[in-house]
Amino acid sequence: xxxDLSTTSxxxxxxxxxxxxxxxxxxxxxxLKQRADRTLRFYWVSPAMSQIYTExxxxxxxxxxxxxxxxxxxxxxxRYRITGAGRDALHDWWGSxxxxxxxxxxxxxxxxxMAHLRPTDDVLGMLEAYVRQLxxxxxxxxxxxxxxxxxxxxxxxxxxxxxxxxxYDFEAQxxxxxxxxxxxxxxxxx
Amino acid sequence: xxxDLSTTSxxxxxxxxxxxxxxxxxxxxxxLKQRADRTLRFYWVSPAMSQIYTExxxxxxxxxxxxxxxxxxxxxxxRYRITGAGRDALHDWWGSxxxxxxxxxxxxxxxxxMAHLRPTDDVLGMLEAYVRQLxxxxxxxxxxxxxxxxxxxxxxxxxxxxxxxxxYDFEAQxxxxxxxxxxxxxxxxx
DNA sequence: TGTAGCATGTAAGCCGTTACATGATTGA
DNA sequence: TCAATCATGTAACGGCTTACATGCTACA
Numbered sequence: 366x367x368x369d370l371s372t373t374s375x376x377x378x379x380x381x382x383x384x385x386x387x388x389x390x391x392x393x394x395x396x397l398k399q400r401a402d403r404t405l406r407f408y409w410v411s412p413a414m415s416q417i418y419t420e421x422x423x424x425x426x427x428x429x430x431x432x433x434x435x436x437x438x439x440x441x442x443x444r445y446r447i448t449g450a451g452r453d454a455l456h457d458w459w460g461s462x463x464x465x466x467x468x469x470x471x472x473x474x475x476x477x478x479m480a481h482l483r484p485t486d487d488v489l490g491m492l493e494a495y496v497r498q499l500x501x502x503x504x505x506x507x508x509x510x511x512x513x514x515x516x517x518x519x520x521x522x523x524x525x526x527x528x529x530x531x532x533y534d535f536e537a538q539x540x541x542x543x544x545x546x547x548x549x550x551x552x553x554x555x
Numbered sequence: 556x557x558x559d560l561s562t563t564s565x566x567x568x569x570x571x572x573x574x575x576x577x578x579x580x581x582x583x584x585x586x587l588k589q590r591a592d593r594t595l596r597f598y599w600v601s602p603a604m605s606q607i608y609t610e611x612x613x614x615x616x617x618x619x620x621x622x623x624x625x626x627x628x629x630x631x632x633x634r635y636r637i638t639g640a641g642r643d644a645l646h647d648w649w650g651s652x653x654x655x656x657x658x659x660x661x662x663x664x665x666x667x668x669m670a671h672l673r674p675t676d677d678v679l680g681m682l683e684a685y686v687r688q689l690x691x692x693x694x695x696x697x698x699x700x701x702x703x704x705x706x707x708x709x710x711x712x713x714x715x716x717x718x719x720x721x722x723y724d725f726e727a728q729x730x731x732x733x734x735x736x737x738x739x740x741x742x743x744x745x
Numbered sequence: 746t747g748t749a750g751c752a753t754g755t756a757a758g759c760c761g762t763t764a765c766a767t768g769a770t771t772g773a
Numbered sequence: 774t775c776a777a778t779c780a781t782g783t784a785a786c787g788g789c790t791t792a793c794a795t796g797c798t799a800c801a
Contacts, residue, residue: 369787372662379669389569395752409663413790418754430733440797442752456672464681466688467661472562472654474718479569480711482646500669521670524736528664528729535725539718546714561760585780603762608782630769632780 370427370458374420376409377401378455381430381447386518391433391444394418404522405501405508406531421445429454479542485551493542496537503533560617560648566599567591568645571620571637576639576708581634584608591700594712597719599691611635619644622637673727675741682734686727693723 370378380400385391393398394417401411413422429451433442448486473495481489493519510526513519560568570590576580582590584607593600597599614620622633637645663685670678698718700733704710 371662373587373788374664379665382669382672393752394754395750404668405665408661410658410660410789412788413792414752415754415756416789419789422754437800440752455669459666459669459672460677464662464666464684466661466685466692468563468586468600469598469660470600470658471598473657474715475562475566475595476649476654477571478594478712478715479645479649479731481584481708482572483649486579486652494654495656501655522668522741524733525664525668528667528733532725533727535705535722539721543714543718550710583780584782585778599759602760605763605782605784606761609761612782628770630780639776641759 368456370423373410373412373416374424375455375458376405377412377417378424378429378447380405381445382452382455383522385447385452390435391446393442393444394421397421397445407506407509408525422452439545462487473540480547485547486493488547489544492540492547496540496544499533499540500538503530503537506530506533560613560644563602563606564614565625565645565648565676566595567602567607567610568614568619568637568641570595571635572642572645573712575637575642580625581636583632584611587611587635597696597699598715612693614641617644663730670737675737678737679734682696682730682737686730686734689723689730690726691721693720693727 377397380397381392384400394414396409397527398414398417401417405411421430421432425432425445427450429448430445431448432445434441434443473491476491477488506526506529510530513523513526515523567587570587571582574590584604588601588604588607591607597600605640611622612622615622615635617640619638620635621638622635624631624633666681667678696716697717700713700720703713703716705713
């Protein structure tokens with residue numbers, strides 16, 4: 366019953382709580398990974414499969430989730446549901462632990478910092494590649510957003526998705542501007 | 556001479572290359588940590604002291620940095636400089652390894668996702684606390700930006716800092732908007 | 746019949762943190 | 774003289790990834 370979980374544990378518990386509200390009979394580890402890939406990925410992390418199973422084991426040990434084995438053919442799959450204790454733990458975590466400041470690991474910014482090491486074309490190439498990646502991410506997130514619709518139960522996930530879309534737009538705009546700045550300053554030289 | 560370093564290693568090597576360009580006699584681990592706190596922190600991570608020393612040991616073993624012991628009083632401090640091989644390794648890394656997409660760990664977004672678990676005031680309190688933290692971060696980064704000035708040698712670090720400032724402004728604006736949305740939607744209920 | 750996707754786990758190992766341990770120097 | 778800051782490291786451990794291992798099911 367000891368509950369001193371990592372934030373990632375609570376994130377997974379959060380996915381289980383949403384599932385619990387739609388009267389399903391729970392999620393397999395595999396399904397949980399898919400949900401994480403669709404949502405958590407954009408503003409937290411999507412843990413590896415092995416990590417998912419490890420966390421489900423821990424949540425079960427702590428009584429925060431419960432497994433139900435269901436047999437289908439000669440195969441037994443294990444579905445997990447959040448428990449009452451799990452709901453309580455999630456609720457408490459939300460309110461108690463102070464909310465840490467976001468952590469950003471930004472390889473593009475890191476490389477740009479040292480861009481004087483490389484010719485201008487390399488720098489522009491990297492920035493343009495990032496803008497292309499942003500467009501892909503944005504379209505993936507847009508699909509998620511559209512899947513959420515305007516249902517009241519999903520208003521907060523929808524807000525988070527909107528936030529993410531705005532963020533990708535912001536990044537694309539800033540990076541395009543930086544690329545212009547690099548182009549201008551390099552042609553001004555000689 | 557084996558060089559298969561983590562991105563954090565290259566980030567530190569990047570700090571050493573900047574230092575090398577200003578004809579200093581190198582940096583101590585302690586000073587390197589201070590530089591990381593002023594710059595890397597905002598878009599990568601600022602490693603723990605113990606990590607800094609570990610990385611410096613590795614860079615030295617690989618011939619990418621070299622230590623120079625200087626005695627002052629009864630105290631010997633060890634200053635590190637980047638080597639030619641270190642410069643080459645950094646240059647190669649910049650161009651070779653494909654630039655990964657940024658990773659965001661955003662506890663505010665994560666909590667907002669599950670905001671239906673808590674009363675409106677808790678949600679607003681969290682969002683407002685984040686806006687306050689953003690203002691503090693912004694002012695810290697602004698001080699860094701002003702310290703960079705308009706020198707041509709520091710134009711890329713300046714670009715990155717400008718980007719960061721714009722990002723903090725974006726976040727503050729979006730989160731304020733979300734708070735308004737939460738307020739409106741909660742007063743509309745009953 | 747074969748392959749892609751569903752499904753579940755263990756083992757090894759990296760990266761990074763906190764805790765621990767130690768001591769010198771500077772300045773109030 | 775006392776506290777803050779400078780300075781350097783080791784040990785233990787947590788979180789997470791990749792690699793490894795295994796097998797079922799649906800469908801082309």
